[in-house]
Amino acid sequence: MVPFRYLAVADAPAAADAASTPGARYLAGGTTLVDLMKLDVERPAAVIDINAVPLARIERLPDGAVRVGALVRNSDMAHHELIRSAYPMLSQAILAGASVQVRNMATTAGNLLQRTRCYYFRDTAAACNKREPGSGCAALDGFNRIHAVLGVSEHCIATHPSDMCVPLAALDAVVRIHGPRGERAVPVTEFHLLPGEHPERESVLAPGELITAVDIPALPFATRSVYVKVRDRASYAFALASAAAALDLQDGTIAAARIAVGGVATKPWRLFDAERLLIGKPADRRSYRAAADAALAGAVPRAHNRFKIELAKRTIVRALERAGALG
Numbered sequence: 001m002v003p004f005r006y007l008a009v010a011d012a013p014a015a016a017d018a019a020s021t022p023g024a025r026y027l028a029g030g031t032t033l034v035d036l037m038k039l040d041v042e043r044p045a046a047v048i049d050i051n052a053v054p055l056a057r058i059e060r061l062p063d064g065a066v067r068v069g070a071l072v073r074n075s076d077m078a079h080h081e082l083i084r085s086a087y088p089m090l091s092q093a094i095l096a097g098a099s100v101q102v103r104n105m106a107t108t109a110g111n112l113l114q115r116t117r118c119y120y121f122r123d124t125a126a127a128c129n130k131r132e133p134g135s136g137c138a139a140l141d142g143f144n145r146i147h148a149v150l151g152v153s154e155h156c157i158a159t160h161p162s163d164m165c166v167p168l169a170a171l172d173a174v175v176r177i178h179g180p181r182g183e184r185a186v187p188v189t190e191f192h193l194l195p196g197e198h199p200e201r202e203s204v205l206a207p208g209e210l211i212t213a214v215d216i217p218a219l220p221f222a223t224r225s226v227y228v229k230v231r232d233r234a235s236y237a238f239a240l241a242s243a244a245a246a247l248d249l250q251d252g253t254i255a256a257a258r259i260a261v262g263g264v265a266t267k268p269w270r271l272f273d274a275e276r277l278l279i280g281k282p283a284d285r286r287s288y289r290a291a292a293d294a295a296l297a298g299a300v301p302r303a304h305n306r307f308k309i310e311l312a313k314r315t316i317v318r319a320l321e322r323a324g325a326l327g
Contacts, residue, residue, distance in 0.1 A: 001037050008049040012178045012210055018048045020180060020208035026050050028071055029105035031098075032114045040124050041131055055212055058082060064218030067176075070109035070211045074164065075100070077108065087216060089167040089225035089244045096229045097163035099236045109211035112165060112175065112191065113203065116158040117238055118147065129155045130199040137199075140302065146240070149299040149308050150265035156199030157302060158266060159238075160192065165268040167227055167244035170260035173216045179209035188214070192267035221248040221256065224326035228319040230263070230311060239263030241312040243319035247283060249327035254278045254287065259320070261295070264312045271295045274316070283324040285317065292316040 009015045019026060023045030025033055036042035055069040058080050066082050077083055078094035098106065120126040120138040127136035139147050139157050147157040165188065173188045186204055193201050205211070225246035231237040241263045248256040257278040259271040274291040281287040292313035299309045 001040070002043050004044050005046040006049065007046060008052060010052045012053055012055075012212055015048055015050050015053055015210050016179055016208045018046070019210065021046050022207070024048055024207075026109075026210065028107040028110050029073070031102050031106045032110060036115065036122070039122055041122055050210070061215065066216045066218075068108050068214045068216065070107060070213055072108045074098070074103040074106045074108070074111060077164075078103065085223065086218075087167065087171060087222050087225065089170065089222070089227040089246065090164070090216070092227040093163040093167045093229070093242075093244060096227065096242075108164075108214055111162055112188075112211060112214070113205075114161055115202070117161045118158040121158060130158060130195070130202075133198070133200045143304060144302040145304040146238070147302060147305050148264060148266045149301050149305060149312075150261075150269055150296070151194050151267055152300050153195045153197065153199070153266075155197055156195035156266065158195070158199070159263060160265060160267045161238050162268065163227070163229065163239065163242065163262060165192075166242055166260045166262035167225070168214065168216070169268040169270045170225075170244040170246065170258040171216050171219060171222060172258075173214050175211055176213040176215060177205065177209050178212050179206060183212075185215070188268065189270045195266050219246070219258070221327070222246045222258070224323060225258070226319055226322040226326070228315055228322065230315050241308060241315040243312075243315045245316070245319035245323040247278075247320065247323045247327050249283050249324065252283055254281050254283050257291075257320075259291070259295070259316065261312055261316065264299075264308050271316070278320075283327070285321065288317045288320040288324075289313070291320070 025044040027049045055071040057069045078091045084091045126138040148159045168188045229242040246258045257275040274295040
């Protein structure tokens, strides 16, 4: 671990001002940052401790949406009555991730910004364009079983690791950001960037900007939503494929759908085309499978992860079946 400057701040303007220094990183739960500093992957010039900033509330907004503060711990969000009742897929996703100890420390903003678990990214002896732009991507021709099949480029196929972000994408959540130029709001579906030619750029955040909250719009049929996660072991494992789904059913016909997948893409992946395909269709396995086939039509597998295409399809179908049973 290289030397760095440490500074604790008490409000968002002070945080944004301190983080405008090149190479600065925010510290909340530290469940990703500290690990990567130990591995010499992250080398921040300054660490800005934001734990004293008052951003740890969950509240109902006048329009019925729910605002989750950036520093709300994952455990608190998962068990909060507003989240459990209005957005069960979100509660289920958080509880499917990490361990109790990690969830007790990890925060909303930290989860949004967590970095990939690609082993080549975390190994400083391996080529990784995300860690060192222009160095190459060892995963392309290496062991790529855990890697992405959607949203990939010839420069990076690393999978986005978050469980929480998958239902947030399905729910049209919005990330609220404070920065030197004031406040702005970005949909979760637009917050994370595709790797393209610049996989080192992972989100739309500019230097000095701070996530302050996530707003989740009211969605009545999200009360009957589910999250399905497929992994190598029953706990403390990242998804090989996951799906968040909610269905609005009218007399057995799908009036609206929300679906997003994780574990198979370079960012939380909303299935807009599959949702549109389901509207007006009967709520049955045939409809679900057709939507899943369409969702993975553009998948680009590598040598060891081709199985993820069929696995993702089956995961989508399973999530839709469970959501349909609730509806």
